[in-house]
Amino acid sequence: MLHDLIDIGANLGHESFDHDLDAVIDRARAHGVAQMVLTGASRAGSPRALEIARQGPGVLFATAGVHPHHASEYTAEADAELRELHRQPEVVAVGECGLDYHRDFSPRPAQRRAFSLQLEIAADTGKPLFLHQRDAHEDFLAILAEFEGRLGPRVVHCFTGERHELEAYLERGWHIGITGWLCDERRGAHLREIVTGIPxxxxxxxxxAPYLMPRTLRPKPSHRRNEPMFLGHICAELARDRGEDPVQTAAATTATARAFFGLPQPPA
Structure with a gap:
């Protein structure tokens, strides 16, 4: 079993974890996950992520942002709420924020406005960015380019795009987050070929979690809810595709995550 893993994106504030959250965290720790960054993705979800993070000092951390699906809720009051959350030490990144033209749950102008306002928060706080992009590559690059020189490190979370998108992000010095999408033979097979190019x-x-249960888990779980305990499986699959020892991949991704988010060493 792999050890000292860091899950940089877990939606533990999701309602599916309400009844057994402590057990989920315990299982993750038992399966080698040393630290987790909990995703804040809405006006309600971001304070919930912080609330949970405060229950695990040195182990749990949070992001605070508004996902493009929820961009229509990004009012002046929402902006003030986010700025207050970013004064809290457990909140280590701005986001999840970005653009999603795949589903358009919020109008595209509202998405672009909410994204730009959150980039202002990142510029003001100096915190790293936890980014989302789906089917909006050109607008995504264009909006980020407007903030050139004002932003800190960026990770394109849950990368599912094509080679040209990956190359564009890497050319700009950005980081890449890989999920169990890699393990989906229907949608993620192309990732297995291009992850070798990520430094x-x-x-x-x-x-x-709770999304994107790895489809290569054996035996298959009896449910569809993903958990941080499966991070080691994703790491092993990624290592195989990169031609690396899983221990090497685990150590490298952990070192990168600690440096990116400024995380301390976890408590013993």
């Missing part, structure tokens, strides 16, 4: 100091791993 070790730019690569991180995440479950995006």
């Amino acid at each position: 070790a100091d730019r690569l991180m791993i995440e479950t995006d």
Whole structure:
């Protein structure tokens, strides 16, 4: 079993974890996950992520942001709420924020506005960015380019794109988060071919739990809820595709995540 893993994206504030959250965290720790960054992705979800993070000092951390699906809720009050959250030491990144033209749950102008306002928060706080992009590559690059020289490190979370998108992000010095999408033979097979091009100091791993259960788990779980305990499986699959020892991949992704988010060594 792999040890000292960091899950950089787990939605533990999701309602599916309400009844057994402590057990989920315990299982993750028992399966080698030393630290987790909990995703804040809405006005309600971001304070919930912080609330949970405060229950695990040195182990649990949070992001605070508004996902493009929720961009319509990004009011002046929402902006003030986010800025207050970013004054808290457990909140280590701005986001999840970005653009999603795949589903368009919020109008595209609202998405672009919410994204830009959150980039202002990142510029003001100096915190790293936890980014989302789906089917919006050109607009995504264009908006980020407007903040050139004002932003800190960036990770494109749950990368599912094509080679040209990956190359564009790497050329700009950004980081890449890989999830169990890699393990989906229907949608993620192309990732297995291109993850070899990600430098070790730019690569991180995440479950995006409760979403994206790895389809290569054996035996298959009796449920569809993903958990951070499966991060080691994602790491092993990624290592195989990169031609690395899983221990090497684990150590590199952990070192990269600690440096990116400024995380301390976990408590013993």
